Amino acid sequence: MLRTTILAALASAALARDIPSNVQAFYDAHLNTECSNAVSDSFSSVVYCQDNTSSALFLKGPSGSYDNMDIDCDGANASEGLCDNDPTGQSMTAFMDQVAEFGISDLDAHIHPYVVLGNDGATPSFDPQSVGIEPLSVVAVVCNGKMFYGIWGDTNGGTSTGEAALSMGQLCFGDDAVNGDQGHDEADVLYIAFPGSAAVPGKAAAWKAKMKEEFEECLATIGDKLVAGL
Numbered sequence: 444m445l446r447t448t449i450l451a452a453l454a455s456a457a458l459a460r461d462i463p464s465n466v467q468a469f470y471d472a473h474l475n476t477e478c479s480n481a482v483s484d485s486f487s488s489v490v491y492c493q494d495n496t497s498s499a500l501f502l503k504g505p506s507g508s509y510d511n512m513d514i515d516c517d518g519a520n521a522s523e524g525l526c527d528n529d530p531t532g533q534s535m536t537a538f539m540d541q542v543a544e545f546g547i548s549d550l551d552a553h554i555h556p557y558v559v560l561g562n563d564g565a566t567p568s569f570d571p572q573s574v575g576i577e578p579l580s581v582v583a584v585v586c587n588g589k590m591f592y593g594i595w596g597d598t599n600g601g602t603s604t605g606e607a608a609l610s611m612g613q614l615c616f617g618d619d620a621v622n623g624d625q626g627h628d629e630a631d632v633l634y635i636a637f638p639g640s641a642a643v644p645g646k647a648a649a650w651k652a653k654m655k656e657e658f659e660e661c662l663a664t665i666g667d668k669l670v671a672g673l
């Protein structure tokens with residue numbers, strides 16, 4: 444029992460990815476300003492913002508804030524486990540057809556820590572591809588004093604921003620801290636997407652992973668290179 448507890452503690456300690464100093468500098472530099480290069484209209488005071496130096500795309504709230512994290516359960520197993528109370532669950536994610544090429548029926552919010560970017564279906568709308576972000580590309584998420592890698596895996600059908608798969612919420616805030624109906628309200632989460640095909644892992648990612656930690660880790664080689672360029 445004790446041994447199991449220690450091993451579990453080691454596993455979660457190993458997982459916690461420290462925020463690289465340049466990413467922390469990016470976070471600090473943009474936090475207490477308004478976005479100076481908005482590429483979208485305002486979604487309830489949050490805009491899609493492009494960093495002039497790196498062309499990275501990030502969600503930016505008013506001065507002093509970034510965005511919150513609502514929990515998305517769309518995709519495979521949308522109503523299983525901690526997702527069984529998701530009020531907005533849908534059976535499929537935006538790039539399901541492309542994911543099928545990797546041998547899985549759809550992304551699974553329990554396993555693939557995807558980020559929801561783009562708003563399609565209401566006004567205003569925004570398509571991240573208009574600034575070069577490619578479907579299923581790596582997204583860095585700074586949350587709760589840590590950093591994790593996910594992928595751009597879904598879009599929002601309304602005007603909500605700041606949304607990620609259950610598994611990303613669990614990596615950020617703990618396995619029991621979030622569920623399909625309980626996210627993270629504080630607007631202190633930084634989501635960063637990167638334009639260009641170098642951000643796309645494609646077949647190389649562990650799409651058939653059984654655990655969120657395995658999928659997150661498989662994005663690190665690409666993710667580390669991308670965030671180094673911020």
Ligand SMILES: *[C@@H]1O[C@H](CO)[C@@H](O)[C@H](O)[C@H]1NC(C)=O
Pocket residue numbers: 479480495
């Ligand atoms: C970024 O670019 C925009 C548009 O060209 C410009 O208005 C803004 O001042 C620039 N921001 C910074 C911090 O240089």
Ligand SMILES: *[C@@H]1O[C@H](CO)[C@@H](O)[C@H](O)[C@H]1NC(C)=O
Pocket residue numbers: 519520523548551
């Ligand atoms: C999750 O989804 C996959 C693919 O559809 C399925 O094979 C698996 O049985 C599901 N797991 C649960 C717990 O429902």
